[in-house]
Amino acid sequence: xxxxxxxxxxxxxxxxxxxxxxxxxxxxxxxxxxxxxxxxxxxxxxxxxxxxxxxxxxxxxxxxxxxxxxxxxxxxxxxxxxxxxxxxxxxxxxxxxxxxxxxxxxxxxxxxxxxxxxxxxxxxxxxxxxxxxxxxxxxxxxxxxxxxxxxxxxxxxxxxxxxxxxxxxxxxxxxxxxxxxxxxxxxxxxxxxxxxxxxxxxxxxxxxxxxxxxxxxxxxxxxxxxxxxxxxxxxxxxxxxxxxxxxxxxxxxxxxxxxxxxxxxxxxxxxxxxxxxxxxxxxxxxxxxxxxxxxxxxxxxxxxxxxxxxxxxxxxxxxxxxxxxxxxxxxxxxxxxxxxxxxxxxxxxxxxxxxxxxxxxxxxxxxxxxxxxxxxxxxxxxxxxxxxxxxxxxxxxxxxxxxxxxxxxxxxxxxxxxxxxxxxxxxxxxxxxxxxxxxxxxxxxxxxxxxxxxxxxxxxxxxxxxxxxxxxxxxxxxxxxxxxxxxxxxxxxxxxxxxxxxxxxxxxxxxxxxxxxxxxxxxxxxxxxxxxxxxxxxxxxxxxxxxxxxxxxxxxxxxxxxxxxxxxxxxxxxxxxxxxxxxxxxxxxxxxxxxxxxxxxxxxxxxxxxxxxxxxxxxxxxxxxxxxxxxxxxxxxxxxxxxxxxxxxxxxxxxxxxxxxxxxxxxxxxxxxxxxxxxxxxxxxxxxxxxxxxxxxxxxxxxxxxxxxxxxxxxxxxxxxxxxxxxxxxxxxxxxxxxxxxxxxxxxxx
Numbered sequence: 001x002x003x004x005x006x007x008x009x010x011x012x013x014x015x016x017x018x019x020x021x022x023x024x025x026x027x028x029x030x031x032x033x034x035x036x037x038x039x040x041x042x043x044x045x046x047x048x049x050x051x052x053x054x055x056x057x058x059x060x061x062x063x064x065x066x067x068x069x070x071x072x073x074x075x076x077x078x079x080x081x082x083x084x085x086x087x088x089x090x091x092x093x094x095x096x097x098x099x100x101x102x103x104x105x106x107x108x109x110x111x112x113x114x115x116x117x118x119x120x121x122x123x124x125x126x127x128x129x130x131x132x133x134x135x136x137x138x139x140x141x142x143x144x145x146x147x148x149x150x151x152x153x154x155x156x157x158x159x160x161x162x163x164x165x166x167x168x169x170x171x172x173x174x175x176x177x178x179x180x181x182x183x184x185x186x187x188x189x190x191x192x193x194x195x196x197x198x199x200x201x202x203x204x205x206x207x208x209x210x211x212x213x214x215x216x217x218x219x220x221x222x223x224x225x226x227x228x229x230x231x232x233x234x235x236x237x238x239x240x241x242x243x244x245x246x247x248x249x250x251x252x253x254x255x256x257x258x259x260x261x262x263x264x265x266x267x268x269x270x271x272x273x274x275x276x277x278x279x280x281x282x283x284x285x286x287x288x289x290x291x292x293x294x295x296x297x298x299x300x301x302x303x304x305x306x307x308x309x310x311x312x313x314x315x316x317x318x319x320x321x322x323x324x325x326x327x328x329x330x331x332x333x334x335x336x337x338x339x340x341x342x343x344x345x346x347x348x349x350x351x352x353x354x355x356x357x358x359x360x361x362x363x364x365x366x367x368x369x370x371x372x373x374x375x376x377x378x379x380x381x382x383x384x385x386x387x388x389x390x391x392x393x394x395x396x397x398x399x400x401x402x403x404x405x406x407x408x409x410x411x412x413x414x415x416x417x418x419x420x421x422x423x424x425x426x427x428x429x430x431x432x433x434x435x436x437x438x439x440x441x442x443x444x445x446x447x448x449x450x451x452x453x454x455x456x457x458x459x460x461x462x463x464x465x466x467x468x469x470x471x472x473x474x475x476x477x478x479x480x481x482x483x484x485x486x487x488x489x490x491x492x493x494x495x496x497x498x499x500x501x502x503x504x505x506x507x508x509x510x511x512x513x514x515x516x517x518x519x520x521x522x523x524x525x526x527x528x529x530x531x532x533x534x535x536x537x538x539x540x541x542x543x544x545x546x547x548x549x550x551x552x553x554x555x556x557x558x559x560x561x562x563x564x565x566x567x568x569x570x571x572x573x574x575x576x577x578x579x580x581x582x583x584x585x586x587x588x589x590x591x592x593x594x595x596x597x598x599x600x601x602x603x604x605x606x607x608x609x610x611x612x613x614x615x616x617x618x619x620x621x622x623x624x625x626x627x628x629x630x631x632x633x634x635x636x637x638x639x640x641x642x643x644x645x646x647x648x649x650x651x652x653x654x655x656x657x658x659x660x661x662x663x664x665x666x667x668x669x670x671x672x673x674x675x676x677x678x679x680x681x682x683x684x685x686x687x688x689x690x691x692x693x694x695x696x697x698x699x700x701x702x703x704x705x706x707x708x709x710x711x712x713x714x715x716x717x718x719x720x721x722x723x724x725x726x727x728x729x730x731x732x733x734x735x736x737x738x739x740x741x742x743x744x745x746x747x748x749x750x
Contacts, residue, residue, distance in 0.1 A: 004032040006280045007273035014276040015258040018239065020249035024230075026279065027249070034280045037238055038683045039147070039226070039247065040096075042089055043119050044069045044342075044471065045349035048096045053248075064092050065298040066342050066349035066472040070104060070131075071413075071449055072309035074121030075468060075491035075543075076737060077581045078605045079134045081308050082515055084553030086135035088301055090142025091293045099285045100145040100190060100226075106179040107130045107155050109494050110524050111509040112422050115157040118343040118413040118449030118469055122493035123525030123540065126600050129182030136187035145190025145285040148183045152176055152500060153518075154195035158418045158510035161231075164198035167518035170593065172199075173628035173635075174522050177214065184219045190285055191224045196231045205232050211242030224278040229346075236261040240268075244275040245282075295352045299473055303355070306477035308579070312488035312544040313454075313464040313496075321484030321546060322370075322465045329370055330396040331358055332377045332435055332444075333406030333428075340408050340447040341474045343414025355475030357406065357445070364483045372398065377431050380410055388632070390431050394438045403439035404482060405432050405461075406447065413449020413469060418510055422453045422500050425488035429456035436460040445478055451496050454537055454604055466492070484546060487607070489579030491543035495525050496714035498537050504528035526650035527596035541583050541600075541649035547574030547610065551582075554655040556644045562622045562637045562661050566644050569615045572608035579607045583647045584618050586625060587656075590640025590663070593627050598645060598653075620644065625661060631668055631728070639663030670741040672734070676715035676723045685737045692737075693727050 006014055006029070013029055021027040021036060028036040041047040046064040067085050083431070086104075093101050102292040105116070109123040115718040136146040152167035153176045165175065183189060192215060194205040204210060205227050215221045226245040232238050234248060246254050261267035271428055312320070322329065336358040342349060358374055365372045378386065397403040407428045412419050414570035423429075436442040437456070443463035446452065447470075454464065465488070470477055480486040497503050504520035511517065526540035553569040566584050584604075585598035602618035622637060629636040640663065645656040665683055678685045715723055724734065 005274035006032050006034065009276070011259055011262060011269065012255070014288055015255040015273050017276045017279045017438070018244060018258065018272070019235075019246040019252075021256060023248040024049065024285070026061070026245065027329055032280065035283050035286050037099035037283050037286045038097055039100040039102060040093070040098040041103070041346045042093065042098070042101035043105055043347050044073075044085070044089070045347075045351075046089065046092045046096050046098055046101065047347065047349055048098055051380045061350045062096060063350050064561050065095065065295065065353045066351040067300055067302050068306045068309050068345070068471040068474070069118050069342060069449070069469050070121045071118040072306065072468040072470050073131060074127065074312050075490040076305070076309045076605075077127065077491050077493070077603060078308055078579075079130060080133040081305050083138035085305055086138035086146075086255075087142055087560065088293075088298055089565040090139040090144050091291070092298070093139075093144040094142055094287050094291050097287060097290060099287060100147055100282070101139060102147045102149065102193065104132045104135050104146070104184060105149050107150055107153075108176055108179070108524060110155045110518070110520070111449040111505040112494070112497070112500070113419045113509060114155055114450070115412075115414050115416065115418045116343075116345070119347055121474045124493070124600050125178035126182075129179035130603075130704060132179060133183045134186040134390035135149065136183055136189045140187070140190065142287065143287060145223075145282065145302065146187075147191040147193045147226060148180060148189045149522040150195035151180055151192050151215070152195060153199050154197050154204070156418055156510045156516065157416055159514065160196045160515055162198070163511055164201050164515045165518060166200055166515050169520065169630050170628045171518055171521045175524050177326055181219055182217065184221050189223060190282060191226045191245075192221065193228055194231060196228050203233050204241050204552045206241045208241040216242060222278075224275075224282045236267055238362065239275060240271055240568060244278045254723060257721055299353060301337055302471050303473035303476045303480070306474045307480050307486035309468065309470060309490050310477065310481055310488055311466040311490035311492055313466050313538055313542070313543070314458070314461070314684065316543050317404065317441070317462055320443055320465070320482060322482055324368065326401040327370055328374065328400045329361070329372045330393075330400035330403040330439065331361055331372055331406070332375045332393045332396065332403055332431070334376050334378060334380050335406035335408050335447050336361075336374065336404075337376070338380060339475050340469065341471055342469050343413030343415075343449045345413070349472075351472035354472045355477075357475035357478050360476045360479035361404070361482065362480040364479050364485070368483075377405070377435075378425070378427050386427055390434060393431060394434050395437035397435040397442070400439055401442060402441040403435050404443050405435055406445045407432060408447035409452060412452070419450060422451055424452050424456065432457045433460050440646060443482070445482075451494055454496065454498070455498060455692060458537065466490075484576075487546045487576055487578040488543065489545060489581070491541050491581045491583075492538055493540070495529055495536050495540045495650075497529075498535060502529075502534055502536070523596060528573045529596040530650055536651070539649045539651035541581070541647060543581070543649075545574075545576075545578045545580070547572055547578040549573060549580040549608070551577075551646055551654050553615070554646055554657060556657040556659055558659060559619070562625055562663065564659060566602065566618045566620060566646070567615060568618075568646055568655065570606055570608065571613040572610055575610050576608065577609045579605055582616055582618065582651070583606050585645040585647050585650070585653070586620070587643040587645060588625070588638075588640060590661075591627055591636070591638030593629075595627065598647070600650070601668070616722040637661060637663040670720070670740070672721040673719050675717050676712070676720060679720055679737075680712065682741060685741050688737055688740065689729070692729050692733050
C-alpha cells in the first residue's frame with residue numbers, strides 16, 4: 001500500500017493514475033509512493049514485448065513457455081492441471097517483470113465459430129469457472145495479479161468493438177456471468193477486464209449495472225476494473241460506471257476529460273478517489289525482485305499438462321496405443337512436421353522451444369525397433385502437387401501396419417475474426433479417406449482451436465485423438481499418447497455437433513446490423529442438445545481411455561434444506577492406470593421457468609491404479625438447484641423433485657437418485673393486472689380466493705362449476721380485473737388479498 005492516500009493528491013495527479021503511461025505500463029505517482037506496474041498478455045504464457053508494442057501478436061515478444069491454451073485445459077477437467085499451469089505462468093511473469101497477467105478468459109462457447117474459442121475453456125460456466133478460479137488462485141500465489149476477462153458476453157470476434165449482445169438477465173446470470181462470479185468470489189482476482197462489446201446497447205466499459213451493481217455490490221469485488229486495450233469509448237462515463245484503469249494510455253486526453261468533468265460537476269470526485277485507490281492498491285503486485293524460472297522444468301510440465309488434455313474420441317479395435325505388434329508406422333500430414341500448437345492474436349507466445357510430433361514419434365518408435373515413414377500428404381501453404389502428395393501418402397499407408405494422419409484447419413483460431421464454418425479442408429478429408437482405404441489401421445490426430453466436423457471421414461478411420469492446440473510441448477505429448485506412455489484422460493468441454501446448423505446459436509450468430517441476439521437463452525451447448533433431444537457426433541463430457549472404469553454405490557444425502565452431497569464409488573476395472581472424470585448433473589422440471597434436461601453441477605477427476613476403487617464426495621450447494629428468477633431479481637430454489645445424476649457424459653447417465661427439496665416459498669405481489677393463474681397459484685392468496693369465490697356461489701352454481709373443472713384453464717391468462725366480472729368477490733376482499741400478497745415471504749438468496 002502507498003504511504004500517502006491517493007485521494008489526497010491534486011485532481012490532475014489522481015486522474016493520471018487512471019490511464020496507462022504507455023501500451024503496457026501504468027503511470028507512476030512518486031509523491032504518493034505509487035510505482036509503475038507492467039501488464040502483459042498471458043492466458044497460457046507470457047507475451048512481454050520490449051520493442052514495438054501491440055495487442056494483436058504482430059510484434060515480437062520475449063521467449064516464454066507456451067502452455068496448453070484454455071481450449072485444451074478445459075478438456076482436462078482437472079483442477080490441479082489448471083492450478084499447475086497458473087502457478088507456472090505466475091513464476092514466469094515474476095521472472096520477466098510482469099506484475100499483472102491478462103488472463104484467463106472465461107467467456108462461454110455459445111458458437112463453435114468464435115475465432116477466440118481457443119482462449120476459452122468450455123460451453124459450461126461451472127467447468128469454466130472452477131478451472132479459471134484454480135488458475136487465478138495459483139497464479140496470484142506466485143505474486144503477480146490476474147485479470148479475468150472479457151467481462152462480459154464477449155462471445156464472438158465479428159464486430160466485437162461495436163456489437164450489442166442482446167441477452168435477457170436470466171441467461172446472463174446463469175450462463176454468461178456465472179463463471180466470472182465464481183472466479184471473483186472464490187479466487188479474488190486482482191483485476192477484471194471489461195470487454196469491447198455492448199450489452200443490451202450499453203458498452204461494457206461504461207455499464208454501471210455490470211461493473212458496479214453486479215461486480216462490486218453483489219459479488220464483493222474489491223480489485224481494479226481495467227479496460228480491454230482500446231475498449232474505452234467515453235472515459236468519463238466509464239469511470240462513473242466503475243471502470244478504474246484505461247489501457248493503453250491515450251496521451252493524457254482521458255485524464256484531461258476526467259478533470260474537466262469533475263470541475264464542471266458532471267463527475268463526482270469521489271469516483272476518481274475510489275478508482276485512484278484501487279489502482280494504487282494494484283501496484284502492490286509489483287515485483288520487488290525477479291526470480292528466474294526453470295525453462296526445462298516448465299517444458300516438461302507443459303508436456304505433462306498437454307497429455308492430460310487430449311481427448312480420445314474413438315478407438316475401434318483398440319488400435320491405440322500403438323502396440324509392439326506394429327512394425328511399420330506411416331505418419332501423414334504436414335501438421336506432423338509443422339506443428340499447430342497455439343492460436344493467433346494477443347495470446348501468441350514466443351515459445352522457448354517446440355516439440356515436433358514427427359520427431360517425438362520417431363524417437364519413441366526407435367526405442368521399440370519400429371520403422372517410421374513420413375509423407376507430407378498436403379501442403380499448408382497451398383504449394384506443391386496435391387495429387388502427387390496424396391499418392392505418396394497412400395503408398396506409405398499401404399506399406400504400413402498403421403497410418404497416423406495429422407489433420408486440422410489451416411486457420412481457425414485467432415483474435416479478430418470468426419470462422420465461416422467448422423469443416424476441415426476438402427483436400428484433407430479426401431486424403432484421410434484415401435489413406436484409410438489403403439492402410440490396415442488408421443488413426444487421426446486433430447490440431448484445432450475450435451470444434452471441427454468429423455462427418456467427412458469419421459466412419460472410415462479406426463481412432464480419433466482430439467489434440468486441440470496443446471502448446472509448445474504438444475508434439476511430445478501426442479507421441480506419448482499414441483504409444484501409451486501416457487493414458488488419455490481428457491473429456492470434451494464442448495459438444496461436437498453433426499452439423500453446424502444443429503448448433504443452438506446458429507440462426508443468431510454473429511448477428512446483424514450491430515446486434516447479436518442470444519436467442520438460445522440458457523440452452524447453450526449440451527443444455528440445448530439434451531433438452532431438444534438433438535443427436536450429436538460426440539456429447540459434452542465424452543472421452544475414452546486405455547483402461548475402463550465402473551461407477552457404483554451412488555448415494556445422495558441432504559446436508560441442509562436445499563443442499564446435498566453426492567457420493568459415488570469409482571473403480572478402475574482395466575489393466576492400466578488412468579484418470580476418470582466424475583460428472584454430476586442435476587435434472588428438474590420444478591419452478592416457473594423452463595429448465596435444461598440436465599446441468600453440470602459438480603465434477604472431479606480421480607486417478608486410479610488397476611483394480612483400485614475410490615469413493616468421492618461432491619457437495620451440491622443451493623446454487624446447484626437454483627435458477628435466476630427475473631421477477632424476484634434473485635436466485636431461487638423451486639420446491640419439488642430434483643434428480644442427481646452421474647453421467648458418463650451429458651448424454652449418458654449411469655446412476656441417479658431423486659431428492660425432494662422444500663425450496664423457497666415464491667410468493668409474488670399481486671395486482672388487478674396479474675393473471676388469474678397467478679392469483680389461484682399464489683401459496684397464500686390462492687386458498688383465500690378459492691374460499692371467497694365458493695362462499696359467493698349457490699349450491700347450483702357450485703355443482704355446475706364442478707362439471708366444468710377445466711374452466712380455470714380457459715381463463716388462466718385473463719387479468720384479474722376482467723375475471724372479476726364473472727365472479728362474486730367484493731372489492732374490499734380483493735384489496736385485502738393484494739395487501740396479503742405483499743406481506744408474503746420471498747426466498748432467501750441462493
